[in-house]
Amino acid sequence: MSISVFEAARPVIKGLIIAVLAIVGAYIGHWAHGAMLNDYTPVQPIEFSHEIHAGENEIPCQYCHSWADRSATAGVPSVETCVGCHKGLSEVRDTPDVVKLFDYWERGEGIPWVKVHDTPDFVHFRHKPHIRGGVECQTCHGPVEEMVRVTRRVDLNENLRMPWCIDCHTEEDVANGRDCLTCHY
């Protein structure tokens, strides 16, 4: 009479296989969500096209995001800024999104843009030193001038994390660039 450990362990092995399959499935599901079901490209209240404004018409970024070189935040332009140009642009006045813009203007309301790029609350990212240090906007934001609807690209999303910041800070030999308190304060 032989005693087979393998025979006795068979149900356990079966259970293990199911568990491994479930874990692998979970990884696949999580990845699939990030790749396909993410909201890195949120729908905005007005279908504002950076491709037309920054691309075709070559309006500089800081014409509208004018606090980037002065403040922590780049800022979104006021409705007044949009209308300032658009009231002289009668040829696009009747397109649906410009009509929406003028509706906001007449109601006296701001436009609730949806944030595309956002750092967690424990990270204090400041635009000013980066812009003054000569970092291109596209380095972090991607080629915005080619985007109709602004997107946070998946690879950027993976990259826009602390190791990515630290790599650049090390490469550029930023003063106190590797100090925790430079960003976490």
Add this chain to the structure above:
Amino acid sequence: MLSRRDIFKYLAGGGVGVGTGLLLGEVNQRPLETLLSTHIPPEDFSPGMDTWYNTLCRMCPAGCGISVKVREGRAKKIEGNPNHPVSQGGTCALGQASLNALYNPDRLRAPMRSDGEGGFVESSWEEAFAAIAPRLGAMQSAGMGSRTWILTAGLLSSGEEALDKFREALGANVLRLGLDTPATELAAAQAMYGFSGLPYYDIAKADLVISFGADFLGAWRSPVGYSKAYGEFREVGDGHRGHLVQVEPRMSLTGANADEWLPARPGTEGALALALAAELLRHGGSSEELNGWEGLSGALSLDEAAALADLPAERLHALAERMAAAETPLVLGGGAAGAGSNATETLTCVAALNRVLGAAGDYRAAQPGARAPILGAERQSRDLYPRRTTARCRW
């Protein structure tokens, strides 16, 4: 080996895993935030940066200088303005809390009109002007301007001038009402100093301060300014440490800090002050200071005043001696003593005591339109608006 049943089991396991993964991805996603743009940005609008505005605190009539931190067009924090003469960088709890008044949901933001049923409804300024202006005009053209009353609390500088012009144009009267409107103190100052305004008490250089009800460390007049002056008054570096006597029925913050607390019966403060003045005059003082003021004839003796105020007579005698010996004594009146039915008389008597002590200085020189008389030791020499120096730290 691999049964059909097993394949189903493995597929189910994998399926549950994928579902869990999708769910985890969804749950772990940071919620989307909105970035509300401004419609027309306020002046100096700069997102992400502080803008500081210097202004005056309006939580009490003292008017301390404050700096307000504004972010994205909203007031966020209040600090004292170190360059302001009254507060010299200080603020009180009330001033710090004034942001809560600003953002209070019950704060009135528009004119309110009575709805005739005991309630009020919001109306626009246009409606309010349209309702009031014709009636004011009719009153004025009918020669009944003097029957118009403007009800207000204290306003500041230009507001006060605008009010004055408005009153003149209508021929109307102004009735000042408010918790902090010192009507009795104004009346007493008018009676004793011939000045329509409030005197400034320079306690910093006094060596004896007797306060009749004035809680100047708590809530009276200009707590931040007086707290600064109190620090100088109590300074011990050069052997000068002022003696503080507080006369009031309920122990206030100032009473708790005083060297002597005299719980006189409410309403008897005036009689006490007058009795002390008479006692001082009896001991070599000159009534010339009082310029024939008749009120003095009603003075009680110290013992009578002590009985009236329910105080031990020997404490009053000791106080009178201390006053006679003091070099730069000063008497304050207000607060509880300025709130009874005989408050104007009380404060007039307190002012008379100041004059007997010689603390009232050049009150006669104070003309209408001149700045308020400064009562205290170095009355005319001390700059009303002292610069802030670090030289005061002597130890």
